[in-house]
Amino acid sequence: MSTPPLVRFGVSIESDLLQKFDRFLEHGGYGTRSEAFRDLIRARLVEERVQDPDAEAIGVLTLVYNHHQRELEEKLTDVQHHAHHHIITTTHVHLDHDNCMEVILLRGKVATVRALATALSSFKGVKHSNIALTSVRDI
Amino acid sequence: MSTPPLVRFGVSIESDLLQKFDRFLEHGGYGTRSEAFRDLIRARLVEERVQDPDAEAIGVLTLVYNHHQRELEEKLTDVQHHAHHHIITTTHVHLDHDNCMEVILLRGKVATVRALATALSSFKGVKHSNIALTSVRDI
Amino acid sequence: MSTPPLVRFGVSIESDLLQKFDRFLEHGGYGTRSEAFRDLIRARLVEERVQDPDAEAIGVLTLVYNHHQRELEEKLTDVQHHAHHHIITTTHVHLDHDNCMEVILLRGKVATVRALATALSSFKGVKHSNIALTSVRDI
Amino acid sequence: MSTPPLVRFGVSIESDLLQKFDRFLEHGGYGTRSEAFRDLIRARLVEERVQDPDAEAIGVLTLVYNHHQRELEEKLTDVQHHAHHHIITTTHVHLDHDNCMEVILLRGKVATVRALATALSSFKGVKHSNIALTSVRDI
Numbered sequence: 001m002s003t004p005p006l007v008r009f010g011v012s013i014e015s016d017l018l019q020k021f022d023r024f025l026e027h028g029g030y031g032t033r034s035e036a037f038r039d040l041i042r043a044r045l046v047e048e049r050v051q052d053p054d055a056e057a058i059g060v061l062t063l064v065y066n067h068h069q070r071e072l073e074e075k076l077t078d079v080q081h082h083a084h085h086h087i088i089t090t091t092h093v094h095l096d097h098d099n100c101m102e103v104i105l106l107r108g109k110v111a112t113v114r115a116l117a118t119a120l121s122s123f124k125g126v127k128h129s130n131i132a133l134t135s136v137r138d139i
Numbered sequence: 140m141s142t143p144p145l146v147r148f149g150v151s152i153e154s155d156l157l158q159k160f161d162r163f164l165e166h167g168g169y170g171t172r173s174e175a176f177r178d179l180i181r182a183r184l185v186e187e188r189v190q191d192p193d194a195e196a197i198g199v200l201t202l203v204y205n206h207h208q209r210e211l212e213e214k215l216t217d218v219q220h221h222a223h224h225h226i227i228t229t230t231h232v233h234l235d236h237d238n239c240m241e242v243i244l245l246r247g248k249v250a251t252v253r254a255l256a257t258a259l260s261s262f263k264g265v266k267h268s269n270i271a272l273t274s275v276r277d278i
Numbered sequence: 279m280s281t282p283p284l285v286r287f288g289v290s291i292e293s294d295l296l297q298k299f300d301r302f303l304e305h306g307g308y309g310t311r312s313e314a315f316r317d318l319i320r321a322r323l324v325e326e327r328v329q330d331p332d333a334e335a336i337g338v339l340t341l342v343y344n345h346h347q348r349e350l351e352e353k354l355t356d357v358q359h360h361a362h363h364h365i366i367t368t369t370h371v372h373l374d375h376d377n378c379m380e381v382i383l384l385r386g387k388v389a390t391v392r393a394l395a396t397a398l399s400s401f402k403g404v405k406h407s408n409i410a411l412t413s414v415r416d417i
Numbered sequence: 418m419s420t421p422p423l424v425r426f427g428v429s430i431e432s433d434l435l436q437k438f439d440r441f442l443e444h445g446g447y448g449t450r451s452e453a454f455r456d457l458i459r460a461r462l463v464e465e466r467v468q469d470p471d472a473e474a475i476g477v478l479t480l481v482y483n484h485h486q487r488e489l490e491e492k493l494t495d496v497q498h499h500a501h502h503h504i505i506t507t508t509h510v511h512l513d514h515d516n517c518m519e520v521i522l523l524r525g526k527v528a529t530v531r532a533l534a535t536a537l538s539s540f541k542g543v544k545h546s547n548i549a550l551t552s553v554r555d556i
Contacts, residue, residue: 004292004293004294004295005292005293006290006291006292006293007290007291007292007293007296008288008289008290009288009289009291009311010286010287010288010289011286011287011288011289011311011312011315012284012285012286012312013284013285013287013312013315013316013319014282014283014284014285014316015282015283015284015285016282017282017316017319017320018285020323021319021323024322024323024326025261028257028258028261029257029258029261029262030261031261031262031263032263033287033289034289034290034291035261035263036261037289037291037315037318038266038291038292038295039260039261039265039266039267039268040315040318040319040322041291041295041299041318042266042267042295043267044302044318045298045299045302046267048302051468051470051531053468053470058234058240060199060201060242060269060271062199062271062273064273064275088232089230089232091228091230091242091244093227093228093244095197095275096275099275101197101244103199103230103242103244105230105232105240105242114468118167118168119167119168121178122164122167122168122169122170122174122175122178123168123170124170124171124174126178127177127178127181128178128181128182128185128273129178130199130271130273132199132201132269132271134201134203134267134269136203136234136235136238143431143432143433143434144431144432145429145430145431145432146429146430146431146432146435147427147428147429148427148428148430148450149425149426149427149428150425150426150427150428150450150451150454151423151424151425151451152423152424152426152451152454152455152458153421153422153423153424153455154421154422154423154424155421156421156455156458156459157424159462160458160462163461163462163465172426172428173428173429173430176428176430176454176457177430177431177434179454179457179458179461180430180434180438180457181434183441183457184437184438184441187441190329190331190392192329253329303539306535306536306539307535307536307539307540308539309539309540309541310541313539313541314539316544317538317539317543317544317545317546320544320545321545324545336512336518338477338479338520338547338549340477340549340551342551342553366510367508367510369506369508369520369522371505371506371522373475373553374553377553379475379522381477381508381520381522383508383510383518383520396445396446397445397446399456400442400445400446400447400448400452400453400456401446401448402448402449402452404456405455405456405459406456406459406460406463406551407456407460408477408549408551410477410479410547410549412479412481412545412547414481414512414513414516
């Protein structure tokens with residue numbers, strides 16, 4: 001089995017803060033405090049990690065673009081093929097008559113993933129973009 | 140044709156700021172200043188829009204989870220089926236021996252998309268999550 | 279004494295995750311895990327709270343501006359006086375020959391604080407701005 | 418006079434996007450489109466710059482803490498004195514009976530400013546913190 005062993009230890013929290021946290025957990029559907037703590041730890045470690053340009057990361061790049069834009073899809077495909085070893089997969093959604101959404105999963109150093117995201121976002125016709133980074137090493 | 144008519148107008152920028160911006164555009168691969176300005180405008184409008192809980196939004200939810208976690212995949216699928224009219228599509232990636240990544244595209248009011256993201260992120264076994272919001276109305 | 283009573287309880291974390299977290303705490307100078315957990319909880323609760331436009335918040339607004347800009351300082355002062363019951367204090371720094379920095383501490387509903395921040399940031403001559411929100415209710 | 422010369426050039430924007438932008442500007446109190454574009458450019462350049470750990474930056478660090486916490490104020494003062502060449506000024510606000518807010522303006526390389534912010538935020542008794550970075554070089 002691949003699940004690592006659990007370590008159990010005691011934590012002290014102010015009673016009123018703990019009450020608010022418990023309400024938050026209940027509202028969000030968390031099963032246990034331990035599970036919630038693990039999530040908070042991982043989120044904090046990932047946040048720290050992806051500030052290092054040399055860290056290994058996974059990027060989720062969202063592009064919204066007008067598919068009527070001449071040659072845009074060719075250009076997007078072209079960049080992705082040149083960087084194919086950094087691209088895991090691409091999901092395409094037809095949002096409405098004009099707009100497409102493409103969610104591209106990237107893998108590589110933080111600096112590489114960011115540079116690819118900028119290259120893909122800056123083409124004429126790409127209307128909105130967002131890059132979210134995560135790190136598998138810390139989770 | 141669905142492309143709306145372009146309006147042309149003059150803009151005044153300090154010469155040194157414009158120089159820095161042009162260098163940024165060149166480095167990022169932007170074709171023209173106009174294209175870059177459109178991107179900046181849209182990004183600002185979207186940022187504003189998604190602060191309204193009642194605005195229509197598209198959410199890109201990234202989950203990284205341990206697929207050895209008992210019943211997690213059933214639970215994830217279950218929530219998604221109950222909310223199927225808010226879920227456009229789901230992409231699945233096997234990151235390594237233990238970790239899976241699921242990118243779920245959601246559609247609905249900002250508050251609904253956020254609540255769904257929290258519900259899906261809070262299951263035991265989900266190690267990291269990120270929700271990125273965009274708005275089609277402004278782009 | 280105003281410190282609320284502490285509640286002590288057990289938490290289970292995967293050993294490898296805990297190791298990474300301990301290294302992070304040591305590096306960051308945290309005294310104990312409990313202290314770090316409290317910080318993570320508060321940060322998460324505040325993040326949630328300030329998404330509600332009606333929540334009470336404190337805003338730290340940073341403005342960088344060119345003090346040679348005609349009438350800018352009068353305008354900034356004017357808006358602040360009209361909103362004086364929302365403004366706690368203002369700190370001023372002379373960054374260099376041309377640039378000033380003003381850090382304005384605001385208090386009020388999230389929506390009010392954001393609107394004031396936009397009003398103060400949008401004057402001609404204000405070159406850069408940032409608004410950070412916190413909530414005292416959750417901490 | 419220190420104001421650099423303005424360069425005027427033409428920009429083309431889709432009419433419906435421009436309408437939405439004009440409404441946003443009017444609502445936010447912007448005088449002219451040019452002024453708004455300058456702000457968008459500077460914000461984008463600063464965002465880019467502060468990703469470089471070696472870039473010169475100014476940090477606005479917000480700390481909320483319980484002033485009843487034994488020796489906290491001494492520790493905060495102590496760290497600040499050791500780093501006095503990186504600290505421009507500190508503003509203190511008494512939020513309520515228990516809570517104080519301290520806004521510390523820092524100057525130095527991005528990595529240094531971040532490290533100082535972490536050191537000051539991690540003391541027992543500091544309940545919430547936020548670091549906002551800006552860069553004078555790009556604005």
